[in-house]
Amino acid sequence: DPKIIQKPKYLVAVTGSEKILICEQYLGHNAMYWYRQSAKKPLEFMFSYSYQKLMDNQTASSRFQPQSSKKNHLDLQITALKPDDSATYFCASSRGTGGQNTLYFGAGTRLSVL
Amino acid sequence: GQQVQQSPASLVLQEGENAELQCNFSTSLNSMQWFYQRPGGSLVSLFYNPSGTKHSGRLTSTTVIKERRSSLHISSSQTTDSGTYLCALEKGNTGKLIFGLGTTLQVQP
Numbered sequence: 001d002p003k004i005i006q007k008p009k010y011l012v013a014v015t016g017s018e019k020i021l022i023c024e025q026y027l028g029h030n031a032m033y034w035y036r037q038s039a040k041k042p043l044e045f046m047f048s049y050s051y052q053k054l055m056d057n058q059t060a061s062s063r064f065q066p067q068s069s070k071k072n073h074l075d076l077q078i079t080a081l082k083p084d085d086s087a088t089y090f091c092a093s094s095r096g097t098g099g100q101n102t103l104y105f106g107a108g109t110r111l112s113v114l
Numbered sequence: 115g116q117q118v119q120q121s122p123a124s125l126v127l128q129e130g131e132n133a134e135l136q137c138n139f140s141t142s143l144n145s146m147q148w149f150y151q152r153p154g155g156s157l158v159s160l161f162y163n164p165s166g167t168k169h170s171g172r173l174t175s176t177t178v179i180k181e182r183r184s185s186l187h188i189s190s191s192q193t194t195d196s197g198t199y200l201c202a203l204e205k206g207n208t209g210k211l212i213f214g215l216g217t218t219l220q221v222q223p
Contacts, residue, residue, distance in 0.1 A: 031209050037155075042116070043200065043213040056208035088155055097209035102147065105157040 003027045004106035006091050011111045013081050020067075021076040021109045023091030031055075031094045031101070032074040034066060037108075038087040049074055050097050081113045117141045118203055120214035127221045133188040135217045137201035144204045146177045146184045147211065151198040160186070160199075191221045 007022040025032060034046040048055040052068045065077045078085060088108045094101035119138045127133055137146070145164035149157045161168050161175040163184065168175045172191075177184040184201055198218045202211040 033209060035211075042118070042215050043157075043202075043211075045210045045212070048209045050209070056206070056210050058210070090157065092157075094209060097207055101209060102159045102162045103149075103209075103211060104159065105149075107154075107156040110155075 002107065004091060004093060004104060006089075006106040006109050008109060009107065011109055013111065013113050015081060015083060015113055017081050018077065018079045019081065019111070021078070021089050021091075021111070023074050023076070023106060025072050025091070025093040025104075025106075027093055027104060028072075029093035029095050029104075030071065031097045032068070032072075033092040033094075033103070034074065034076050035090045035092060035105075036087045037090065043090070046076075047074075048097060055097055078111075083113045086111055086113045116214070117212050118201060118214035120199075120201055120217050122217060123215070124218040125220070127191050127219070129191060129193055129221055129223050131191050131221075133191055133195075133219060135186040135188070135199050135201075135219075137184045137186070137214055139182050139184075139203050141203070141205065143179075144206070147202050147204070148175055148184070148186050149200045149202065151200055151216065153197055157200070188219075191219075193221045193223055195219060196221050 004025045031050045067075045090108045091106040092103045148160040163175045174187040198216040200216045202213045
């Protein structure tokens with residue numbers, strides 16, 4: 001059984017629209033993350049949360065907003081979608097932050113913006 | 115430039131052969147991790163290895179911080195080892211990982 005659930009697995013959106021990517025983890029972890037993987041680029045860190053508080057934000061655009069309603073949830077809202085936002089978005093979690101923490105990844109949400 | 119460089123970019127082996135994957139980094143770090151990315155896309159943690167050598171089955175990871183490198187050795191490769199191997203370094207205390215582009219391994223029967 002997957003311990004980090006991402007929904008949906010595939011998502012097609014129209015330019016200018018808004019979408020929410022869902023992530024839930026059942027590992028009992030305190031830290032959660034979002035990463036993005038685009039073609040020909042390394043997996044790119046976006047956000048980290050610890051105990052539902054933002055720890056780090058490397059996303060230049062405010063169109064990307066993480067939302068944490070519970071400790072084991074970290075959704076990603078993306079507004080005013082652009083074709084360049086097309087990528088696979090991975091949610092991850094770890095016991096904590098700050099070293100000695102193995103990351104566990106979800107299966108990803110593949111987003112295509114037309 | 116990229117802070118994490120992986121080599122080779124791709125590798126084709128015959129089943130049973132060994133593989134040595136390299137990861138070099140240009141910055142200081144807290145730790146180094148190796149991941150396996152399945153052809154379908156999901157990532158699996160292989161090693162958390164900030165320094166020294168660690169073993170797991172047919173896999174061995176060696177990190178030498180002073181030389182800013184880490185390696186992943188796969189012995190007696192199998193077709194199921196095919197996929198992409200990613201190394202990542204951790205900086206700071208926010209859990210942020212910086213990834214390399216990966217080595218794509220294809221093991222042929």
